[in-house]
């Protein structure tokens with residue numbers, strides 16, 4: 001097991017920022033870590049990386065317990081914090097050399113720095129001071145410092161915040177590439193990112209774990225007895241006619257003669273019959289799959 005989190009609890013004063021959270025990740029697994037603002041994501045990541053301590057519970061990396069003082073276990077972890085702390089006066093290469101020195105990379109330093117500059121797309125920027133870089137390039141420097149010592153576990157707190165669409169794709173591809181051999185836990189508020197990068201999804205809410213599953217399972221498990229259909233008629237229809245179909249819970253108008261129908265069973269054939277009875281042709285009758293946004297809202301609202 002690469003990363004094992006067992007019954008983690010953390011209080012800030014009276015507030016439980018984390019309440020008995022447990023999950024495990026294997027090597028080669030990329031997990032998206034989701035939760036509303038203030039759910040406890042950064043707190044968990046800070047504990048995993050040894051920046052702060054938990055009030056109860058344990059974190060182990062490759063079988064070794066992480067503590068605030070245990071430097072060897074912390075060497076197995078790469079961390080990109082949410083507010084990527086960098087030294088603006090240092091040049092990119094100088095900063096990465098400094099980080100390589102902190103990890104005592106010795107003779108490997110030069111080649112690792114060069115490799116990281118290339119892998120994180122900093123080749124055109126590495127001669128600049130960090131303070132002169134755009135936000136996206138600062139994120140890349142943060143990723144380069146997180147990867148430089150070749151950690152087994154990578155903890156990325158909102159790694160793609162502030163990136164333009166091109167940079168987003170590049171950094172996502174880098175995370176996918178890195179995740180083939182390492183364990184990656186990354187937090188994000190972007191649901192498409194979860195779809196693009198990982199199969200495993202971990203969601204916390206108010207400090208408690210509310211989901212730990214694959215994206216596919218979550219989409220099926222959560223509210224599996226709710227069906228959604230998009231219906232568009234060619235003429236005016238009274239919404240009450242749709243509401244009277246057995247099993248229909250809600251009819252939301254979303255455009256001219258267009259409705260979002262939520263029901264406990266698949267009511268598409270009833271809607272079709274209604275169109276025939278009322279002699280109003282159907283232009284659209286489409287079953288709608290749940291999105292990760294729906295699942296997220298249901299689990300955290």
Ligand SMILES: Nc1ncnc2c1ncn2[C@@H]1O[C@H](COP(=O)(O)OP(=O)(O)OP(=O)(O)O)[C@@H](O)[C@H]1O
Pocket residue numbers: 012017035036037038039040041042043044082
């Ligand atoms: N040092 C601290 N002292 C007191 N409360 C804190 C401290 N750090 C975090 N908190 C509180 O703990 C809760 C969890 O915060 P945390 O930063 O872990 O959430 P998050 O899920 O990362 O949120 P976001 O998505 O907004 O970054 C919040 O209510 C926050 O205000």
